[in-house]
Amino acid sequence: MVGEAMIGITALKSAFDLTKGLKDVDDRVRLNDARMELQQKILDAQEAQSALLEKLGNLEKELALLKSWEADKQRYALTDMGSGVLAYKVKEGHENGEPSHSLCSSCYNDSHKSILVSATWNPGRCHVLVCNDCGWYGYISGMAHAEHKDLRPKPFRGR
Known part of the structure; x- marks a missing residue:
């Protein structure tokens, strides 16, 4: 009976360890999903920043042309x-x-x-x-x- 109890306790400990291992696996999957989502958001932000910098450059060129035209049209x-x-x-x-x-x-x-x-x-x-x-x-x-x-x-x- 003691042997059976020990087998039962060992089985219970194994089930607990398995459950803990499954939780760790689930946490790693969630962590990887969160990392991938964060990386995608960083890439999206970098693309948006790049687009804004390009737009800013174009607006600066347009402003320079308008200032030049304003000076030239006075002639x-x-x-x-x-x-x-x-x-x-x-x-x-x-x-x-x-x-x-x-x-x-x-x-x-x-x-x-x-x-x-x-x-x-x-x-x-x-x-x-x-x-x-x-x-x-x-x-x-x-x-x-x-x-x-x-x-x-x-x-x-x-x-």
Whole structure:
């Protein structure tokens, strides 16, 4: 009977040790799951930080361009080019080594520097100012003709 009791106690101790071992295994699985989840969160945070740093860099570049444009646009004045066509013409003394030129008022208002090109459209030998960036054109002299539709510029900037 004592032997059977000892066998019973030994079996009970073995079951207790097994249960404790199972608990340790469960704790290790949970610990590994927690580690994997933490690593994933760290990776997600690093990706978000990288995206924010890239966005910050792009915004800094855009701000520098806007500041540069603000300084450059002070060189121009809105001018009547003839027949009520308005453009921004470089102010006298502000050429900075560039030939005298005019900018498209539409592009100028979109913070984009686009130099107007002078053209003669036939029939009618019309003098026209053309913006090849946005597709704007204005008659300085002469009148529109149906055949001019083939001469109109195709917008470069996709307007």
